[in-house]
Amino acid sequence: MKDSNGAQYRFTLAVRLSHWIWLLAFAVLVSSGLQIFNAAPYLDASDASNPARRVLSIDSPQDGVGTTTLFGHTVKTTGWLGWTDDGEGGKTARAFPGWITIPSYQDLADGRRWHLFFAWVAVLCWLTWIVSSARKGNLREMLLSRSDLPKLWPMQAYYLRLRKTPPPYGTYNPLQKAAYTLIGFVIAPLVVLTGLALSPGVDAISHPLTMLFGGRQFARLWHFAGMLALIAFFCVHVFQVATQGVVNQMRSMITGWYRGEHA
Amino acid sequence: MxxxxxxxxxxxxxxxxxxxxxxxxxxxxxxxxxxxxxxxIDDAFIGSSGALAREYRESDVAPVFRVNGFATPSDANYRGLLASYYAKYRLVVDGAVERPYAFTLAQLRALPQSTQITRHDCVEGWSVIGKWSGVRLGSVLDAVGPRSNAGFAIFHCMDRDDSGTPYYESLDLRQAYHPQALLATSLNDEPLDPDHGAPVRLRVPTQLGYKSAKWVNRIEVVENFAHIAGGNGGYWEDQGYEWYAGV
Incomplete structure (x- = not known):
């Protein structure tokens, strides 16, 4: 649908609402997830906890010192990780600092309440986005297809200024499609399924799900890694919006109308 | 820029x-x-399934079962139990039941025994696998006969927090009759030791670890738990944790 000025009605109300509610849910899920992580600040590639298979741990070996150990390599992260602000004006042995957790002070029970509520919100947003995009035909524009594969490198080359022009594309360029496909259909489901695998009740119903990820602790590791991937996507996404006509981009996700090239 | x-x-x-x-x-x-x-919603979707927790092999059992939670009781009553090798121990089962009874440890061990190798999942995030033996909670409840108004089993424990508040937990009768809900008296083929909840502790492998109350000495069958302690059905529940601890 286009108006007389050539603007395109790109995002339906359902897509716009689910986009912004998802942003809120994502912020809450990350901050409450880090709160929950703080209760056991290590990740093992195993089913039951096993220090011999420890991939990441954030510790405070002594008062005033914070360390982070990744694959056996330890670096001092005092002030950032391990020894951080307690959310109540002091410093304490705590993996992630109070300014990034909800609530800011250490409280596993409250962190879980936020996390388990907004997990449902996020899943509902994801379903709304999928269903409404599919109905409007937008989903096909966003998903990576076989014909996009040969265009991936030329598009990257264009971004790296190795090529003067991008390969021809429709509403979204091949790299955008790759990112949306990866995030929407691989990483988001992975984060939801690994989260479910942490539940002893879900594990009883579907133990193969837990074992698919290598066990409960391994699922916790994937869940954390999935969060990092979503944060990386968020940063790239915000950078792209900020550099590719921020006013037009923001307007389109608020009003639905997109103007200009590729409209 | x-x-x-x-x-x-x-x-x-x-x-x-x-x-x-x-x-x-x-x-x-x-x-x-x-x-x-x-x-x-979580209880309706996940808890109501009644599914069995996965049972592991002997080789999966952790050499050391991590101890967490409250300190082992050190009051005169518990020291007396230890000194008597639990001869003085009684598991009182009362409340909304037809035949209230105080079981000795020997009587509990004389009931049909059940063994499970299951994973204990702590709410903090860690897990440990152990081999538990004891009597099914359902067998003990059958022995006393819950009345028709019975809704929940409250587990009163001998341990207290630093301010003297006692630990307690609760299950509804559906959860209590789950075939893996166990009153455990042994861990890894040894009689339960004091740090792991001796002489009798609860094992609920389909929910998080705080449901598996240690040092249980009374099971009170009630219609509801609104009048007990903080009214939320458990020590940690009174601190804001979920009563349905399957997630």
């Missing part, structure tokens, strides 16, 4: 501003009520 810098600064400022807002919302009673509303 000025515009990007402006946007990046705005986003950072917005994030930093979120922390106090989030904490204020967290401490708001109305918000807490909304957040807690999903617990019933």
């Amino acid at each position: 000025k515009r990007q810098l402006f946007i990046a600064t705005s986003i950072s400022a917005a994030l930093a501003g979120c922390a106090p807002i989030g904490t204020a919302l967290n401490d708001n009673a109305g918000v807490r009520k909304v957040l807690a509303s999903v617990e019933g």
Whole structure:
């Protein structure tokens, strides 16, 4: 649908609402997830906890010192990780600092309440986005297809200024499609399924799900890694919006109308 | 690049501003009520299935079963139990039951025994696998006969927190009759030791570890638990944790 000025009605109300509610849910899920992580600040590639298979741990070996150990390599992260602000004006042995957790002070029970509520919100947003995009035909524009594969490198080359022009594309360029496909259909489901695998009740119903990820602790590791991937996507996404006509981009996700090239 | 810098600064400022807002919302009673509303949905979707927790092999058992939670009781009553090799121990089962009874340890061991190798999942995030033996909770309840108004089993424990508040837990009767809900008297083929809840502790492998109350000495069958302690059905539940601990 286009108006007389050539603007395109790109995002339906359902897509716009689910986009912004998802942003809120994502912020809450990350901050409450880090709160929950703080209760056991290590990740093992195993089913039951096993220090011999420890991939990441954030510790405070002594008062005033914070360390982070990744694959056996330890670096001092005092002030950032391990020894951080307690959310109540002091410093304490705590993996992630109070300014990034909800609530800011250490409280596993409250962190879980936020996390388990907004997990449902996020899943509902994801379903709304999928269903409404599919109905409007937008989903096909966003998903990576076989014909996009040969265009991936030329598009990257264009971004790296190795090529003067991008390969021809429709509403979204091949790299955008790759990112949306990866995030929407691989990483988001992975984060939801690994989260479910942490539940002893879900594990009883579907133990193969837990074992698919290598066990409960391994699922916790994937869940954390999935969060990092979503944060990386968020940063790239915000950078792209900020550099590719921020006013037009923001307007389109608020009003639905997109103007200009590729409209 | 000025515009990007402006946007990046705005986003950072917005994030930093979120922390106090989030904490204020967290401490708001109305918000807490909304957040807690999903617990019933989780129980309906996941808890009601009655599925069995996976049972592991002997070789999966951890050499050391991690000890967590309250300190082992050290009061005169518990020291007396230890000194008598639990001869003085009684598991009182009373409340809304037809035949209230005080079981000795020998009587519990004389009932049909059940063994499970299951994973204990702590709410903090860690897990450990152990081999538990004891009597099915359902067998003990059958022996006393819950009345028709019975809704929940309350597990009263001998341990207390630093301020003297006793530990307790609860299960509804559906959960209590789950075939893996166990009153365990042995861990890894040894009689249960004091640090792991001797002489009798609860094992509920389909829910998080805080449900598996240690040092149980009374099971009170009740219609509901609103009048008990903080009214939320357990020590940690009174601190804000979920009553349905399957997630």
